[in-house]
Amino acid sequence: MKAAILSIGDELMLGQTADTNAIWLSGRLADVGVECVQRRTVSDDCAMQASAMRELADVADFVIVTGGLGPTDDDLTRAALQQAIGHGTGSLPPMLEDGVMLSRLERWFAERGRVMPAINRRQSLHPAGSEALPNEVGTAPGLRAKLGNATVVCLPGPPREMHPMYEQCVAPLLPVSPMKCGMVHAFGSGESSLAECLGDRMRRDRNPLVGTTASGSVVSARVRGRDQAASEAAIEKELSEIESLWKPFAFGRGSTTLAGSLGAALLQRKQTLAIAESCTGGLAGSLVTAESGSSTWFLGGLVTYANEVKRDMCDVPQTMLDQHGAVSEPVASALAQGVRKKLKADWAASITGIAGPTGGSDDKPVGTVWIGVCGPQFEAVRRFRFPGDRATVRDRAAKTAIALLRMAITDPSNRVSLLWEWPVDG
C-alpha cells in the first residue's frame, strides 16, 4: 500500500509555520510499513487543492489531507474535495448537510456556554460522494471519499485535533505490517568516508536497504526492510556489521545520542565527569545535560571564557597564558587537569579554541581548537582544525570532546592510538 500526504495552508507556503503534521504523519505511516510516496504542500487555493488531491490519488492508494476544514473563507478543503469528486463528470456534486455533525457542532458550543456562530454551520457540510468523520476534540469534522481507486481522508490542521482523528479514522484502515528498520550513528568521520566503508551495502536493489544521512556532523546509517523477506535477524546482522565497519566512530543505535553514549559508559563504570569550556561557552555541558539522568554522572563544569577566569577558577598559571596564549596545548591540559581536580571528577575534558569569525591569526587560524581529555592514569591533548562558521566550529568542538571522552573511557586501546589518529578536521 502506498500513501501520500497533502498539507494545506498559506502559513505553510509562506514559511511562517513548520509543517509538523506532515512529519508526524510520515513517522506514523513508516511505523506500520506503509510507504509514503509523496508529500505535497499547497496554499489556500481551491483549484490547486483539488488538482493536488486528484494527482496524489493517481500515485497512491491512500491520500491524507490536513488543514482547510475551519469555518472561515480561507478554509477551502470541503470545496476542493467537491471539485475533485466532480472532476470529469461535467458537474459538481451537491453539498449535503449532515444532521448528526450539525448537532455535534451545536452541542460543542453549548457545552462551552456559547451559541454557535452562523459561520460554523458550513462545517457540517460535505460533498455528495463523501462522508463526514466525527471530531471529538474540536469543531471541524473530517471527510472521507473515494477518488478513483484511492481513499482520500481530510483531517483538521491543529495537531491536537488531527492526531486523535488519525488514530480513530485512518489507522484502522491501514494494513499493519510494521516495516523492520534500525539506525546506527557515528561521529568523527565524514559521510563520504563512512559510506565508502559500507561499499556494496548501499546498492539500491538490496534488501534490507541501507542509506546514510548526516545531521550536525553525526552520520547515521538507516537499515530498512523493503518487504517481509527482510527478517528481523537480517536487519540485526546488517546493523551489527555496520557497527564493526564504523569502529571506532559508531556510538549507538536508534534514539541514542552522542552524549547519551558517553553517559552510558560512565554510568556502567560508576564514574563521573567535569568539563572546562572556553570557546564553546557551555555548549558541551548543555549537550551532556540534555540527557535525562545525567546528574548521576555529570558533576558540572567551568565556563572559563576570560583568561582571568581560567587563572582564578581553574588554576591555569598566568605565565603559561602569557607565554603560550589561551589556545594552546599546555592551557588545554591545565584546564582539563584543573577542572578534574577542582570538581573531584573521574574524567574531565577541556575545550579552548578560536571559533571566529574574528580572532584568528596565521599561527592559529579560525577553527583551531585544542581539546584535552583526562582520567584515571590517562591524559591526551589534541589540536583540531574545524571548518565552517562560528556555530559549526563550536558544535564540532563540543561533540568531539564528548566523542573523545567516550572512546577513551570505553576502550583502553583507543587511548594510545585513536586519540592521535583522529582526523585533525574532526
Added chain:
Amino acid sequence: MKAAILSIGDELMLGQTADTNAIWLSGRLADVGVECVQRRTVSDDCAMQASAMRELADVADFVIVTGGLGPTDDDLTRAALQQAIGHGTGSLPPMLEDGVMLSRLERWFAERGRVMPAINRRQSLHPAGSEALPNEVGTAPGLRAKLGNATVVCLPGPPREMHPMYEQCVAPLLPVSPMKCGMVHAFGSGESSLAECLGDRMRRDRNPLVGTTASGSVVSARVRGRDQAASEAAIEKELSEIESLWKPFAFGRGSTTLAGSLGAALLQRKQTLAIAESCTGGLAGSLVTAESGSSTWFLGGLVTYANEVKRDMCDVPQTMLDQHGAVSEPVASALAQGVRKKLKADWAASITGIAGPTGGSDDKPVGTVWIGVCGPQFEAVRRFRFPGDRATVRDRAAKTAIALLRMAITDPSNRVSLLWEWPVDG
C-alpha cells in the same frame, strides 16, 4: 513569477528529519514577492524525483530542488535531472565530468590534509544540458538546467551549504522587486497574547501586511509591504508602533537575537556578565557565547550541576542546601551572588530548577525553575513554572534568564515592577 520547491530524502519521508530547507526557502521567496505554488517531498527514488521535477516545471517558472547531491549511492538528484532532461527524447543525455568542479573537490580535501575518496569523484558529474554551480562551503556542487520554460536549480541538502548557494546562485535569478519588510522580536509572552495586542494590524487586507510567528518561544512580527504603495516610512512606523505595543518584551529587530540584545546593553555600559547554571547545564552560556564578540562582555560561568559543586565552587552553604533544597529561592540567590563575586562580574544570573522528566514532587513539580539576577545595587530572584518537556523547560529557563538580565540592565524601572510581574509560566 511562480516558484516550486522539491525536497529530496528518505529521512524526510520517514518523518525522521524536519524539512527546514523548505521552510527557509518559502520565507526567502515570500520576502521577494515570488509566489510559491507548490512544495513537494519525495524519497531517494530516481524515477519519482525525475517526474516530480518535470511536473513542477509544468506549474512553475522556477523549481528549487534540495538534497540528493552527496557522493553516495542514495544521492540520486544528478541521475534524476538526467532523466528529466532526457524525458520524451528517447535517450538519456550523457553525464559529463566538469574539470573545474573536480579540481575544486580535490582541493577541498587537500586543504584538509586528506586524499579525496574515489566515491566523491561523481560529484563533479552533471548531465549534458545542465551546468554545475560551485559550492564554496562543502563538496557538493549544485546543478542548473532548463526543463521546458522553467529553470530548475538543484542545491545540496545541508542548510549551511544550501543557504549561501541560494544567495549566490538563485537569488540573483529572481525578479528584483524586493518587497519592503522588517521584523520585531519579543520574548516573555505567548504568541496569541502578543497577536491580540496588535488588533486590527493583522487584517489580511492591510498594507503593510503584519503576521506573527513563534519559534523557540521567541515571537516575531513580520511587517511586509504588499506592493510599492507601502513606503519605507510606513514600514518603519509600523515596526516602531509594534515595538511600543510589545513593551517590555520586544528586544530587537531583524537578525538581533535575545543574547545579542543583552550583549549590546552590556557593551554600551562597559559592563560584564557571569552565569551560574544548574538545570540548564551550560545552555545559557552557550546562547550568550554564540554571539560573536561576546568575549568583550561575558567572563564565564559555573555549571553547578551537583550540589557539591554548588557548595565547593560557588560558596553555597551546605546547611542552605540541606534545609531548602537546590531548587529554592535562597540557593538561586546564593548562586547568582556567588558567581558574580567569584568572577568579579558587574552582572550575574543563576538558574536552578527541575527540567524533568523525573525529579519532580508535589511541592516542586517538573518545570519549577528559580532564576536569580543581580548587579550593581540590584537583586531579584523569581520562581517560574515552565510547561513542556525537558528540552523546552531548559530552553525557556535559559532564555528567561537572558531576557531578565536585559530588562534589568536597560531599564531601571523594570527592576522593581517587571521582574515581579513577569508571567510565572514564562
